[in-house]
Amino acid sequence: MRKMVLLACLSFAMAATAQEDLLNELDSVQVGDEAYATAAFKGLQIVTLQTTKIPAKNEFYFVVSHRFGTVKDGISEFFGLDMATTKLGGVYGITEWLSVSASRHTMLKVYETGIKYRLARQGSSFPLEIVGYNTAGINTFLEEEDYPKLEFADRLTYTSQLLISHKVSDKVSLELVPTYIHKNLYDPAIENDNQFAVGAGGRVKLTKRLSLNMEYVYNADKPDFYVNPLSVGLDIETGGHIFQLLFTNSQAMTESGYITNAAGDWGDGDFFFGFNLYRVF
Amino acid sequence: MKKNIILLFLLMPVVFYGQKFSTRTGTVKFEATVPSFEEVAAQNKSVSAALDASGGEVAVLALMKGFRFKVALMEEHFNESYAETDKFPKATFKGKIEGLDITKLNATGQVFTITGDLTLHGKTKKITDRVVVTRSGNTITITGSFKVKPADFGIEIPKVVSSKIAETVTIEYNLPLNKQ
DSSP, X not given: OHHHHHHHHHHHHHHHTHHHHHHHHHHHXXXXXXXXXOOSOSSSBSSSSBOSOOOOTTOEEEEEEEEEEXXXXXXXXXXXXXXXXXXXXXXXXXXXXXXXXXXXXXXXXXXXXXXXXXXXOOBXXXXXXEEEEEEEEXXXXXXXXXXXXXXXXXXXXXXXXXXXXXXXXXXXXEEEEEEEEEESSOXXXXXXXXXXXXXXXXXXXXXXXXXXXXXXXXXXXXOTTSBOOXXXXXXXXXXXXXXXXXXXSOOOOSHHHHHHOBOOBGGGTBOEEEEEEEEEO | OHHHHHHXXXXXXXXXXXXXXXXXXXXXXXXXXXXXXXXXXXXXXXXXXXXXXXXXXXXXXXXXXXXXXXXXXXXXXXXXXISOTTTOOEEEEEEEETTOOGGGOOSSOEEEEEEEEEEETTEEEEEEEEEEEEEETTEEEEEEEEEEOGGGGTOOOOHHHHTTEEEEEEEEEEEEEEEO
């Protein structure tokens, strides 16, 4: 009789652990897909440099960016806010790995088109996200009256970049950006038609929806009177919007202008306030 | 005789343990839409589940990254800021269907009570609700729905979007389990 009670107890015990056993069995049969690192960056830009983020298929990002005049001008220009330059544009995801963009810039009346494509994804088998980015800028500020021999090709500037990012942790992501810029129209006395640069940047998330970003570009071919761009920004994400507030020493928003024509001076208080606003459809 | 009874007791858990049904293609949907705002809903079609038919024990496991939204950005936010799926990759349920007798099941379905622990986002909560169980041949299908509050699982919804995400989320499941 005692034996029977013991056995009964035993069988009850086995029934009680059955739920746990069932769950453990499920656990062991789960074979997940390759786990990719997602959302290394919230926005499509760190500050002005592009991030490795690409819009999803059929996603449309509407972009409005401003860079105001230099803060140095003080209260008479309302710290630069009287002198706004604007970028209006859109970015569209054709597939999960390819997007196209077009924008119009106030500065030099530039139309810029771009293409962005993912080459490798950060995941359990590969540590880096690698994205290619190419832009062509069309300068429509040049007047044929001023330059009678001007041809359409002279208006063009090309940028080719490799965006290489690594999501270190939930909070920290880093990026490296080797860049090649070619200008069809240039002044050989002061600059090269081909310029090489390397950008580096990253973000630190302060909260779930707020991140602090920073980027620097070393331009190996810049003339002395230009500087290397250094920018800091704050990403604020609110559902369908991404709002980036920033300070930079390079006022231009085209890839080539930003990297090759930075004219501010952080030490001298000569820098620019601006923002990028993304609305996602 | 006594020995036979002992043997019976010994075999009982073993025999009943063999009556197991399972799937890897169960569906779990959740719906947190507020009327007249953008749809907030997602579906996971690769949910694993197992049923021990003898005692009615059920275990369900869903990988949180498997939930698909219509809007990619919403999915990113779900993974990044709400469910924090890097930190909490799995949602599990382990519980019991009270009074389940698989020999009496039919294709039209019977209603039972299911109770158990739902674990997600690192928090566990007891769930008790009705469940419909149908059987056709070697397939037992468990369907039902229940409501949970994200706040109960430590999932914060920030003020700016709180009017667009329902306070109570409806979770629907459909688990067609095949005999192993």
